[in-house]
Amino acid sequence: MLDIKYVRENADKVQKDSENKGCKVNVSEILKLDEARRVLQSEVDDLRQKRNEIAAKMKNGKPEADLIKEGKKVKDRLNELETELAKAEGTFTLEFKKLPNTPHEDVPVGQSESENVVIKTAGKPTSFSFKPKNHWELAQARGWIDKDRAAKVTGARFAYIKGDLVKLWWAMQQFAVDEMTNEKVIEKLIKESGLKISSKPFTPVLPPLMIRTGVYDAMDRLEPREERYKIEGEDLWLQGSAEHVLGSMHAEEILDEKDMPLRYVGFASSFRREAGAAGKDMEGIIRMHQFDKLEMVSLSTKETSLDEHLLAVAIQEHLNKKLGLPYQVIQKCTFDIGKPNARGVDIDTWLPGQNKYRETHTADYMTDYQARRLKTRVRREDSVVELVHNNDATVFAQRSMIAVMENYQNEDATVTIPEALKPYMGGKERI
Numbered sequence: 001m002l003d004i005k006y007v008r009e010n011a012d013k014v015q016k017d018s019e020n021k022g023c024k025v026n027v028s029e030i031l032k033l034d035e036a037r038r039v040l041q042s043e044v045d046d047l048r049q050k051r052n053e054i055a056a057k058m059k060n061g062k063p064e065a066d067l068i069k070e071g072k073k074v075k076d077r078l079n080e081l082e083t084e085l086a087k088a089e090g091t092f093t094l095e096f097k098k099l100p101n102t103p104h105e106d107v108p109v110g111q112s113e114s115e116n117v118v119i120k121t122a123g124k125p126t127s128f129s130f131k132p133k134n135h136w137e138l139a140q141a142r143g144w145i146d147k148d149r150a151a152k153v154t155g156a157r158f159a160y161i162k163g164d165l166v167k168l169w170w171a172m173q174q175f176a177v178d179e180m181t182n183e184k185v186i187e188k189l190i191k192e193s194g195l196k197i198s199s200k201p202f203t204p205v206l207p208p209l210m211i212r213t214g215v216y217d218a219m220d221r222l223e224p225r226e227e228r229y230k231i232e233g234e235d236l237w238l239q240g241s242a243e244h245v246l247g248s249m250h251a252e253e254i255l256d257e258k259d260m261p262l263r264y265v266g267f268a269s270s271f272r273r274e275a276g277a278a279g280k281d282m283e284g285i286i287r288m289h290q291f292d293k294l295e296m297v298s299l300s301t302k303e304t305s306l307d308e309h310l311l312a313v314a315i316q317e318h319l320n321k322k323l324g325l326p327y328q329v330i331q332k333c334t335f336d337i338g339k340p341n342a343r344g345v346d347i348d349t350w351l352p353g354q355n356k357y358r359e360t361h362t363a364d365y366m367t368d369y370q371a372r373r374l375k376t377r378v379r380r381e382d383s384v385v386e387l388v389h390n391n392d393a394t395v396f397a398q399r400s401m402i403a404v405m406e407n408y409q410n411e412d413a414t415v416t417i418p419e420a421l422k423p424y425m426g427g428k429e430r431i
Contacts, residue, residue, distance in 0.1 A: 001373045002096075004034060021334050023099070030096055033095055040081060051071070051075060100339040103341075110333025113335070116336055119330070121326075122327050123350070128411075133413065138409055167426075168404065168405075175421055187199035197307045198261060198304075209269060209271075213236075215251060217373075219248050220370060221241075228240060228271075229272075242266045243295045245268065246295060246297040247299075248374055254377045254378070256378070261304065261308060265294065266297070267295075270291055272289060286399065296392065297392045297393075299389070300391070306365065309363060315395070323400075325404070328348045331344075340366055343364075346362050353406040360403055361394040363392075363393035369390075416429065416430045417429060417431065
């Protein structure tokens with residue numbers, strides 16, 4: 001959520017920024033609702049003071065009839081106004097939550113994904129002496145993915161992943177966690193990227209897979225609800241990505257600046273309905289209702305938050321480079337960065353079986369937009385309490401496993417193990 005004071009002082013800019021993000025909001029109408037609730041709040045405050053004054057007078061002996069009558073009148077009117085105020089607050093909050101985060105100054109303005117900007121290309125598309133297969137063809141040849149049996153158990157867009165492919169996926173996760181918990185690796189990436197932040201390593205976390213409605217909404221990740229899974233009869237949802245339950249774990253806490261930044265790397269099986277995705281990527285496991293994801297999250301002070309975002313991107317590039325995967329870095333335009341984001345970067349990795357780059361990673365710079373409603377704050381060294389800034393980014397989702405399969409495939413449908421993963425594969429050279 002934005003700061004209401006900022007909106008009052010920058011109404012035209014907030015309106016323009018919202019339009020650039022494709023959000024249909026009316027800032028002037030929201031500010032009218034804000035003014036109406038403020039007027040009511042002032043009246044309620046005055047009446048509460050009046051009520052307290054009358055109550056104080058009534059304590060001194062037997063109150064006069066006129067004072068009792070006035071007290072009842074004030075009480076009745078206060079009840080009426082408090083009801084009006086609650087309704088006004090609810091209407092205002094509902095509309096105010098629709099305002100998106102303000103894009104960072106370097107985010108390109110655009111009205112579709114086609115206006116995202118490729119800012120870096122690393123490596124050349126992998127070449128083969130044979131026609132490369134896509135990951136689904138490789139999996140069929142080796143019996144690694146079984147969607148038919150999964151459909152009997154759970155329906156479409158679920159899969160059993162089996163055999164050596166499971167070992168490969170586990171190896172990728174262990175490799176990434178080892179890199180991210182190694183302070184020397186973090187320090188090296190910070191130095192190479194010219195950042196001015198702590199080299200503190202990430203803390204591994206296995207988070208809960210469910211999240212309460214209020215917390216999910218405060219993260220501004222609950223919508224669109226038709227893409228989420230609600231637990232029937234419970235105030236719980238299945239989380240749609242690990243950062244939903246990682247970024248919210250310090251809700252309603254005041255952290256100490258000396259402990260900042262807080263950096264977490266967490267694994268979760270995540271759940272999305274993929275509403276409206278019928279017919280898209282039906283082969284294989286590109287678009288699934290359940291998918292595994294290793295995610296990184298950081299909570300920091302406002303001065304260091306942009307560098308935290310850039311560190312996340314540097315980590316993503318580092319992991320792709322270590323795996324020898326060709327990729328592009330994409331700076332997303334205003335339309336594509338997402339409602340709560342101030343900035344967004346994607347890593348698109350080359351998939352030879354599809355003969356194109358596909359999104360494998362995203363990095364979200366949130367500023368204090370999530371922290372405002374989560375009430376996650378930091379006490380600075382001068383004792384001033386401020387909102388923290390949030391960042392989240394993909395470490396590895398299953399699409400990265402697909403990228404390894406396709407880029408390291410052999411003509412016989414085996415997959416050579418990348419050098420970085422061999423220590424985690426029990427001596428295997430290929431699967």
